[in-house]
Amino acid sequence: MKLSDYVFRFLADYGVRHVFMLPGGGVMHLNDALGRRSDIEYVCNLHEQACAVAAEAYARVTNHLGVALVTTGPGGTNALTGVVAAWQDSTPCLFISGQVKRSDLTGSSGVRQMGVQEIDIVSIVGPVTKYAVTIMDPGTIRYHLEKALHLAGMGRPGPVWIDIPLDVQASEVDPEGLAGFLPSGPEGKESEGTLKDAVVTALDMLSTAERPVILAGNGIRLAGAQRDFLDVVDLLGVPVLTTRLGVDLLPASHGLCFGMPGSIASRGANFTLQNSDWLLILGARLDMALIAYAPERLARAARKIMVNIDPAEMRKVGAILDLQVCDDVGRFLREMKRLAGGTATQDRSGWIARCSDWKARYPFVRPEHHDRVEGISVYSFSSILSEELTGDHVVLPGNAGVASELFLTAFRVKEGQRVFHNKGTGAMGFSQPAAIGACLASGRRPTVSVDGDGGFQMNIQELETVRRLNLPVTFFVMNNRGYESIRASQANYFGRLTGADATSGLTLPDVVKVAEAYGLNAVRLSDPRDLRRQVRQVLDMEGPTVCDVMIVPDEVREPRVASYQKSDGSMASKPLEDMWPFLDREEFRANMIVEPIEE
Structure with missing residues (x-):
């Protein structure tokens, strides 16, 4: 043939x-x-x-x-x-x-x-x-x-x-x-005995811990171990944080889900992470944005166990780890489930209550975000869209800018949803093609893509592919009149703009007119006072739809880990727990079980 x-x-x-x-x-x-x-x-x-x-x-x-x-x-x-x-x-x-x-x-x-x-x-x-x-x-x-x-x-x-x-x-x-290929032995797996010893050691560490936390990453899904992960969470009764790629491993409504830590995150998630004394890192590579560029400050009072199939990722942060397990995270979870199943669960109600208090007192989306009368807040829009979607939706936050940093952080995942973006590249232009691939892969489940107006222009030709296939995709374009992230960085560092918006050489076309030219439904939202009803109407439209959301152009991103210039001119970041806008020092210290770093 x-x-x-x-x-x-x-x-x-x-x-x-x-x-x-x-x-x-x-x-x-x-x-x-x-x-x-x-x-x-x-x-x-x-x-x-x-x-x-x-x-x-x-x-x-x-x-x-x-x-x-x-x-x-x-x-x-x-x-x-x-x-x-x-x-x-x-x-x-x-x-x-x-x-x-x-x-x-x-x-x-x-x-x-x-x-x-x-x-x-x-x-x-x-x-x-x-x-x-x-x-x-x-x-x-x-x-x-x-x-x-x-x-x-x-x-x-x-x-x-x-x-x-x-x-x-x-x-x-x-x-x-034709000659075939004969694979060699398994890659990156401990022997059965070594794996058992590692799990026993991790559980021994847990038995003396007062403030344990699990950090769950994308490796759990790659290993096909979502069910094993949920079983272990229920068995151990330990608070869970997720990475951005692991956000849909646990629904936000789960009693042990306390959010995503990182450089832009809820204060509660960062307080939970940084006050822990036992940290189990499952299938996460600890990227720089998550650890605020300072691995030595990550959960510094915690005994840290990292399970990752890639030894290079553990070498990267090896100096801060107490136990390294180079193995498939699914195998580790199944062994932990087997060994932990017969042990009594410790009472962690006090620690869980403390985490719950942080989560309640420091929400990422606050009432004032919903109170605007002019311009739509990214926080308010993200919260409302999150509430209006069902467990059947596939949700694709953009890779860069407010769609990645703010929308994904504000989004509350429901059980059954698949929520992901491409974290590593952070590239613009993923919105339309990713929606095509995800929608077809899911059997044409309703798919929602949220992107910025800058990123949406890259690969915009794929709106024709969406139209041709008549995919049930809704694109929400958060229109902040240019490259808001770049605009903010340029203003902060240089006090002037270059190629970031219409005042500095960049123009972007009218998204509604472009979508209409491709034959898609197109609508624009601009009134924050009627936002929920408008979002609901957009979601109820039949066929591919583009919605241009006129958000506040330069809404302050907060809370976030702030960078500062040291006396020698080099840049450094505050610890994860000390986010800008800075809390009153007395309030901040009251939230710290671990000795705070004063700078």
């Missing part, structure tokens, strides 16, 4: 049901093979970056492989941002590219290009993939496919890339005679 036909038969047998693609001459045999399959739906995006982003979001929802198909040269380079997104956030994706025929490759000739649109894509994507290869021998196609898919999901998941020259695509292969 033709090699291109074999590729998609292989993927269909693997369970792939959607492929995001943009056709090209350099990939024509693969395009044709995909188009002739009835068991894989191909989705035609209008930019290769959108193909890659949609595939990454698709994999997030299914926890299975996302696949994108692009052509040679710029087709591959255009996809790179989505590849990086999958790499940094550990998402299993397969990217297939076309390539010029083997006789047209530059090889070792020293010239910059030989074939038409030729580029050495494997060398470019190699640093941000788990495996990248150009298929030079048609007889190795099964081996490379099996190896790539094995590596994509093994250990810490991530993207893989297979580059197939045009003449190889057209080659005939004998499926029965």
